[in-house]
Structure formats: C-alpha cells, structure tokens
Amino acid sequence: MPKRTDIKKILIIGSGPIVIGQACEFDYSGSQACKAFREEGYQTVLVNSNPATIMTDPGMADRTYIEPLTLESVAKIIERERPDALLPTLGGQMGLNLGTFLEREGILKKYGCELIGADERAIARAEDRELFKETMQSIGIRVPRSGIARSIEEGMQVIKYVGFPAILRPAYTMGGAGGATAYNMEEFERMLAFALETSPIHQTLIEESVLGWKEIEFEVIRDCADNVICVTSMENIDPMGVHTGDSVVVAPAQTLTMPEMAHLVELSKKVIRAVGINGGGTNIQYAVNPENGDVVIIEINPRVSRSSALASKATGFPIARVAAKLAVGLTLDEIKNDITGKTYSDFEPTVDYVVMKVCRFAFEKFPQADPTLNTSMKAVGEAMAIGRNFKEALQKGIRSLEIGRYGLGSDGKDLKERERRDMDLIRRKLVQPNAERLFFIRYAIENGMSTDEIYELSKIDPWFIENIRELVEFEKQFEGKSLVSIPAETLREAKQLGYSDIQLAHMLETDEEQVRMRRKVLGIESTYYLVDTCAGEFEAEKPYFYSTYETLDQSRTTSNPKKVIILGGGPNRIGQGIEFDYCCVHAAYACREEGYEAIIINCNPETVSTDFDTSDKLYFEPLTREDVLGIVDREKPMGVIVQLGGQTPLNLSLPLKRAGVHILGTSPEQIDRAEDRKLFSELVNKLGLRQTINDTATSVKEALEKARRIGYPVLVRPSYVLGGRAMEIVYDDTDLMAFMELATEASPERPVLIDKFLEDAIEVDVDAISDGETTLVCGVMEHIERAGVHSGDSACSLPPYSLSDDIVAEIKRQTYLLAQELEVRGLMNVQYAVKNGEIYILEVNPRASRTVPFVGKATGIPWARVATKIMLGKSLKEQGITQEVVPKHVAVKEAVFPFVRFPGVDVVLGPEMKSTGEVMGIDLNFGNAFIKAQIAAGQNLPSKGNVFLSLADRDKHEAVEIATKLRELGFDIVATEGTGRVLSQAGIPVRVIPKIGEGRPDAIDLIKNNEIALVINTPSGKKARKHEILIRSTIVARGIPIITTIAGAKATLVGLETARKQGATVRSLQEYHAG
C-alpha cells in the first residue's frame, strides 16, 4: 500500500526531560521518526522540552519547538503550524498522554489534525484499565483478577475479591509510577491513596498478584494491511513483582519451548489486532506460571517503549523507524530491512547470540530511599551486552554498568569474607528483590546452597541459577594456578564465559596488562560477530558488532587510514546522561562529513549513538580498557575521541594513551592537569587567577585544623569522585567530624578535599572551544541557584541575566587564558563563582560538559560537531566559525529530579547532583524563558491561591521582599510561626499555622486538602529536621510546585510578573536562530 498523500505535515511529540522510566530511548525513537518522515517526503514539526536530545537539533525536523509539553503549549503550536497529523506513539508515555488529551479536548479536531500510529480508541483500549480488561477477555486472554478503583471506597470493595497480595497500577502512568504491592489492609489504604494521586485520571487497577511467575515480554508490530510480526521475546530474570525496567532481562526468552513460544506469539498477534493498532508497535507483558504454564496478560504499551528500544538494539530491527513509516500507511513488505539491505521488514528477526540488559541504579545518591525493587521503576539507566552464551552476555553486561565491577564476582570487589558467609544476609537478599541479587546467587552457591533452595527464595528460574553455578564451578580451575601454569584452553574458555582480564588477573594474582599480554602470546583475542537480524542467513549490509571469542572474525575492518573511534558514555546515571550521547552522535556526524570512517563504541541501548545508522560502524561493547583496546587492536584507527562521552571515556584516556593509543584533541596529560588538584592550583597561580582557599586532610584532626584555618563554611569531599558524590557543605566542627567519619571509611588512603565555601556567590558555567589558535566562548551561563548547588542541578540562563558586562568580559578573558594554557583542542568547560565583584575558578574540565547541547540549542551552533572537526585538524577559521554568539533571545535550563520515585527522600538541592534530566525554556526575555523552563520541568506554577512560605533563619531577611511580591501578584500567604512573625511585623497579611506536632491544621493538612498552590521552603540547615523532610516529600508526591532556594523563588517571581505583563512567545528554533 503506498504511503498517504493526504497528509503533508506531521507533528511529532517528544518525551520531555529524562526521568526514571522515560530516558534517551525516546530521543532515539523520535530521531528515527523524524528521519523516516523526511525520507518519505513529509514536512515535520517537532516539539520537545529537552534540549539535550538529537531530535531537537534544528536539522532533524523542519520546525523544532523547544517548549513545555503541556496541552496549552502544544495547542498553540498546532494552531500555528496546522499539521495534518500528530504522531503520539514515539514520545513515550508523555507523548501518548498528550496526544490523547489533545484529541479529547477537541483541539485536534478543531485544527483538522489526525492521530496517526494509534488512534484514541486504540490507546484507550490499551491504557484504560477497564477497557483493556474487556478487550482481553473478548479475545479469550486471561487477565489477573482485578478491579478498578477511582476512590478509596471503591478500592475497599475491589480488594475484597482480589485478595492479598495485591498490585496497584495507576492508569496512564509510565515506569509503573505510583504502583506498589500491598500485603495488608493498612499498606493497601496508604498505597491506594498514593496511586490514585499519581494517575492523571485518578484511576487505579487493583490486581491479583502473580508474584513469582515468569515475566515474558513480546514486541509486535502491525501495519494497516493487517500484517503482524513479532520482533522478539524477552524474559525477565527477576520474576513478576519487579518492574521490567528494574529487571535483568535476557533476549530471546530462554526457557520456553516451541509450542509455548508459538502460543504467546499467537496471543500477541491477537492482542495487537484487538487493540486496533494499525500502523505501529506494541509491547506486551505476560506472566507465565512456571509450575504449569498458565498465562495471564499483565499490560501492554501501544507505543514505542523502553522495551522496544531494547528489542530494536537486541535484534537490529529498527522498530521506531518502521513504526513511523507504518503510521503513514506504508506496509511492512514495502519497507526494506536496512541492516541486510536485501530483505524486507515483513519478517521476524532471529538471533544467534544472547542479549542481556542490566540496570543501573542510583541509590547511593538517595541514601534514605528504599533499595528494594518492586513494581515502581527505580533504575536510572541500563546497559546492554551481547554474547554467544548467557554467561558471556551476563558478565559483559555487568562490566558495562560501570559500577566498579568487572563481571559476576571474582574481580576483587566481592563482599568481605564474613558477609559472604552470612547466610541470613544471603537469604534476605535472595528473597527481597534488589540490585545485587545476582551476586547473592553467586554467594549462595559458594556457600553450598542448592539450586532448588535459591529458586524457592528468589523465584528466579533454575536455568539462570545453574548458569551462575557453572561460573562458580569453572573458577575452581584457577585455584593455585598462575598466569603461566593455567592451560591456554582454560584461558580461552574463560574468555568465552565472559571473564574480563581484570577478573582473570584477580584469580591468577597478576595484573590486567599481564593477562592481556599472555593472551596475545597465546593468540586468544576477541573476535567480532554481527547483529544482522537473521542469524547469518543473509549477508548484511549495515550490521553492528559485538565481541566474542570464536574462530571467525567478521569485523570487516577496513584499511582506511582516515578512521576515528568515538567512545560513548555508557549507561545513563545521574551526572552522566543523554547530553554526552548527543555529543558523541555529533562527533560521528562530523567525522562522516569530513570523510572519516566514524566508529562508535557504546553499550547503552537507549541511545541515538547506538542506532545502526548514526556511525559508519557500531560496536556494542562495554567501555572498559580491555574491551576498547580489543577493538583498537583490530581497527587500528588514527585516533580515539574521549572528550565527548563524559567521565566514562575520559577515565580511559590515560590508560589508553599508555597502551599506545592516540587520543585526539586535548592531551590526556592536560586533562589530568585540570583534574588533579595540586597541578591545577599551580596552573591557576601561574596564570594569576583566583581560586577559593583550599587544602587537603588525611585525618579528622587535620581536617578540623585546616577547616578552622580556612574558615567555615567549607565544602568537603573525598578526592576522585564524580557528580559531586558525597560532597557536602559543612558549617561547624560537629558537621565536619560527622562527614569525616563517613568519608574516611569510604577511602582510607585518599585525602579529603576542603574548600572555602563562598556563601551567596553567583555561579557561572562557561563552555568554550579552542583549536589552539582561536578560542571562542560558546556560551556564558549564569546559575539561578547560588554556589553550593551542584551545577547539574541548578537552573541557568544564557545569556547571563544579572552579571555586569565587565564581569562577563573578565570571565571570558580568564577562559581564553585557561584554554591556551591547557592547550585545549576541542571543548572546555569552566565553572566560576562571582562574589563581591571577585571571580573565583571552581573547576575546569577540558572536555565536553553537560551543557554543550543546551548551549548548542541556545546559540544555534552544534559545538560538539565543531569540536570534533577541530580534533580532526580543521581550524575554527577553516570551519568559518570566528564569532561568538550572544543570542538576542534568552534560554533557561532547568534540572528535573526523580524525587517522586523515592518517597521519603528530601528534595533539597546541594553539592551532590541528584537530577536525572533537564529542560529548556526559550523566549524573548528571561522571565518568560524561566517560567517556561519551570513548567516544562513539571512545576505547575499557579496564578493564584495560597503560597506556603517557610524560610530558614538565615533567609528570613528575604521574607518581606518575597511576600510583598507575592501579594502584588495576587497570592495569599500562609506561613509558620517564625516566617509569619517577620511578615506580620512588616504589615503583610499572613495566615500563621502551627508547626508540625504543635497543633492542627498544620502544613501537611493544608497540603493534603489542596489548599496550597505553591510552596517556598528553604531548608533550615544541613541536617534538615524530620518534619521538614516530611513536608517536602508530601508536596512532591502530590505534585505541588516547590521552590527550595531564595534565588529560585526570586527568579520565579520575576517570571510570573513578566508572564503576566507579556505572554509567552511560541517560536521555532529555526526562527530564533534566523534572528
């Protein structure tokens, strides 16, 4: 069937900021959709609030709007652009919900815009719990016993026949947000209230628990001619009860027979037909009873999802690209399979390898959070690994995670002997799903526990347990052996089982390099096989590659001397996210534009960088020294780019250089000079610049002495940490001693770093680029929050909104000096603090920073691409980029936090980064841009109502100014005693309420009764009091906007005032950049 000609222009909705449950996979799917539509000759309009995406690059769509993903703002875009169709299925749950709501509100009808990919009925049949149940029953598929609740009362009726344990699933949410398992009435009542709150339509499914059943997923695709294909099956290693986003997942399913598999495929095809998707894909989750094979359907996602991104990367079948083409009426048999280049998309991929998805968590960032895994997703990222067997894929997966582990144990990082023998601990860890469970299976086996017992405790299929047992048994051959005495065949077998050189070095009591050399002597080197969609049956034109230890190498290495390897960023985690993937993708584009063969190495299945057509060649591999060197040995590139993928590849720069690899761009020695504190201080002194007073200490006594000498408050942190890990501001000896206790335990030989903390200083982020001759400042960003909040968590404005021209000029001068001194070739980021007209350098990173994509979107220049070309030897002049860009518009970046996922965790900002994503607001002035950024970040800023104002003592002097402004804007003020007194004295009307525990109604009562529209609450000190945390987390759970800094409050007030005077502008990036 030919594509539709009645539509010309298509609106694509992105998924917004990276949050838990909605990550880079939607940049990947959205970018594929943009490309697919363009290929078919359609005009595209894109809206997304996330500037760190590739999809929002001005070249991807014809019109790109970086605007909040709200009904109101998308409606304005539709009014302006008049698209013929809207594709809601590639922007995650965000896109799907927006599409549905736009349809329901009649906005699409009003402007003659049609939903394509999945219509409203189909979406409702999949998402609406009641309709879903009906639809499934109509085709004879069992759903767990369940009922719908729209209120607590209804819920109480439903639970009577569902029984305990019961699962709660709020409607129209993603990543299982708000979901929970209740084991008793008390829990049920509490969880139900929360679940109803979380669902945008206040509907929750209460469902019979099939805890412990196998969780099997399928990806199916259907076109408008009713052709249906099943892309792959996936088996969750963690059984039902753990969100699939938090589960270790293996593809294809390993323990189903042909009839069972065929039955599930048959059901899946029935499901997609019954739901009525007629140009797109669906993810289907089943629970299978391991005792008798009974099947129930759990849920479906009528859209491209995280699982479908994984299925795509696991099989080579580009689901999003195909789904986009199907949405405009093409059929599967008309779409070429781009991997083989010969066959068509109307087939079912088959594989000749095992794919493992492992999850990356960030519990270390949220110590108060409950690390038990359940039905509400908690993982912040994931890695995918490919091997020729389960064990190889598993061990590669674990070392891809960058959690300091190099396989499933035996890497020198296992638990200490005592804990490893602690059977109570082991049993607990097997019963309660947690991030380390696979390691505990290992410990259980080491302690002689039987597979049956491990299965009884964990309900993890015995097949997986036996695989781990095989590893434990295999390792016995290493006892008492050395690198020389171990037989070559055992060494080869170890590599085939996925053991890293680091694990082997640990077992053979030698070092990684020795193992590597020995392997080379014995000829045991990695070979490369293909992801080709067809298990080798057809010759593939554009496959991607994974390492294994086989007899044949299919790496198709060219002898092209112009060949560059770009190291990607690995799994998403806090501090290292999509921003770096954006940079790597641009690096690949730049290399290809300059006629170089671009090779990417990465292991994150969510990303655009691991899309098969981003680079000339993709290696789906862990980012460790060993894995990278294996590829370098074979490819022999002219150089490797490490400065664009964030900290992960940067940490590899020196080890790679020592192994003889040429690093493109700024030299690893210079990078080290900026990272090493001592060397860096010397550098700052040499240039006559200023740093805050700082020192190091190795003992509590020393720390106290030095801190006193520097003067409190001081910023303290253990050396060599990322993302501000464990960094704290301490105000007195007591706090410092508490910190030292923790810090020294973490790293006994590492000194603690102590810096003078500049209170109330303005922080400034500068991105610059240099080719050695010319240095340009890409952007100067003024932070909204004061120094002390991690730069990744702070909002910022480009251009600066309050700094004087002189200060900006001086900041630029210092930046040029630093770039010259560090011989920067490529990008550099500098963080400054400005206090009383003095400029202090906080840190210099001679690499791409998190802000590069934001600056790119604000200025209209893809700086990462420019930087890559510099590394390839093309000067800025040659590239025609000689002018700094100071935009006439204002762009504001705001951070987005995962607090709603971690009930009970305090939401205040500090020197340790906690945000998972970012949004951008762009407008003609700061006020509107700031408000847009707030709205896009999910702050539902009100225009009237009660503002609850509760300021810390040190902020109380600001109370009057803020309150006056709020009154002017028409808000009423509610305050606790202290803040209230200050306001009353100033003659400002205020309703004073008692503190928690001192009378009712208190703040929590008002919040729960929806009487509070906005909260401004600055924390009272490092050790926030318990009730403060309680208030703040209640607010977050209920979606009430909260501001926790004075600077943030002031900026918000400026914004609200501006917005009131002069409405927001809706304009595409292309228009902004045209000037």
Add this chain to the structure above:
Amino acid sequence: MKPIFCCLEDGTLFEGVSVNEPVECAGLLSFYTGVVGYQEVITDPANLGKIIVYTYPLIGNYGVNSEDAESASPKVEAILAKEYPPYYSNFRAEMSLCDYLATSKTLLGHKFDTRAMMVYMREHGEMGAVISTHQLTANEVRDRLAKTQHAEYEPENSPIACDRAVPTARAEVIDFGASRSFYRHIASLGIDAACDSESAEIVIVSDAPYYAVEDKRKIDLVKSRLGEKPILGFGHGCAIVAQACGAAVKKLPFGDHGLNIPVKHRGGGRNEITVQNHNYVVIPGGSTECLFTNIHDGTCEGFVCKEARAAGANFLPNEAWFQSMLDAVK
C-alpha cells in the same frame, strides 16, 4: 567429551566436542535458524539424513518432553550446537536432551562455531559432511557419503481425527515423512485424514526428507494419482507434486529452515510469517502458476496447476490460504 570434527565434502573442517558418545555419521549438513524448536527438528521425519547446525547458540535449555516430539524417535544423523548447557528448566521437561538422544545414539556435538558454519553454508551451499573423531579429507568424506544409504521412511505417525462435525474435506495422506504437527495442523484446518481412502475427496502429499524430492519412484507414485482427485503437497511434498505435474524444481544452494519466512499470496491480503524447512523451490511455468511468493527473495513458495488439479506449498498454510488452494484445484 571428545573432540570431534565436522568434515565437509569440500575438505573444510569445523571443530567441536561431543557431548555424548561420538559415533561417526554422515549426511547433508543443514541448519535451523529458529530460537526454539530443537526437539521438533530432531524428531521431524523430513530431517532424515541431515546433520543439523543450530544457529541459536544455546540448545537444550528447556529439556525434552514427549508431547513435542514430531515422531517416535530422533530422525537426524547428528545435531551440532554452540553450547549445550548441562541443565534445563521447563515445567513440561521430562529429561535432558542428552539423555533423550542416548537411546537412538544420535550424536550431540557442541562448542562448534555455529555462526561460522552458517556463514560457510550461506556462501558455499549446504553440502555433505561426516562427523568424526578424526580429521577426514575431502575424498574420505566423499567416499563415506557415497556409501551412505538414504533411509526409506516407514510412516510412524498417524492421522488425527478432525473434531469438526462437518469436515472441510476428507483426505488421503501420502506419508513420505509427515510429522505429528503436520497431522495436528491439517486436522485444525478441518481436514478429516483419518477417513478410509475410498471416501477421500482429496489427496495430500506430506513433507518428506530432502532426498525424496528427486526420488523418481515417489514422483511417479504421485503422478499415478493425478487427475483422479485434487492433490495438494506440503513441505517437500510440494516439490514432489510439482514434478509429478511436469513442473521443474530447483535445489536451493541453501534452503529455508526457520520460523520466520515471510510469504505473500498472489490474491493479496494479509501476508504470513511461515515455518519452513525445505531445500527445493518450484519454477513456475506452463500450466504451473505461482500462488505464494517469498517476500525476501521472490522465490515461489507454492503453486497451482489447474490442469492437473494439483497445488502445493513449502509450508503449512493457515485456513484461509488452504481454502484458496482447495478452491483453485476443485
């Protein structure tokens, strides 16, 4: 656990390890690309005379059960895998794959680089091979193959009664190598194959081992039945019926052996992903028309010959497609 060699008739060697007692065997080296279904492949009579290489690397994961067998015993000469895990898990499993193969002494080899073998077959075609504990030369392999007799298949599966009150058709099955799922499938299409052959309205030629396709006696047998009643052939039965009708068939360099082969009906409508296991395709021409087409390579996956009231498909069609075949020959 002994090293074994898969020695090809062109002299190529692939090395692996035997899981069970190594017995020398010879046959056509072929492959199977499905992720599941190893047990079905082993027991399918149509795989007689073959040494099967599984492209999916892990074989044996879910054990073996009696329900899924396609015949009473293993039919293949040997199976070669990347890895045979010595454990299995499935609620229906009755024994391990290795134990299952013990009675028939069918060789189970693993630690073969099965992808390398697949790629080799893709580039050089499926060919004869001998599995041995010794490295054999091309001549030795050819000698051994020349001495190998193709087994004459004695039907061991019987038709299943169709549970419909009014069957779509009564059929006589010419069983050259029908699997149990073949009988289950035709029963599900409403075909009563358990009737006595006198009352049969149609004749169905089942799947067969690859060497049966060029067996003149079998073609003649089918030819002798032409005109009497409509004849339908499936699997390799398709190529046999086609030749009986006078059509030409071509041996593919490497056949279709998997679960994922997309097929188009000449009448349009929904395409199907089919399960196939064949080495021959029909070359349409004269009175033989192409009914089904492979979406990937455009080869003919099924034909109709109205003149001879015969039709065939390389796979087992769904009910609608089966009906269209019946309609074309009635």
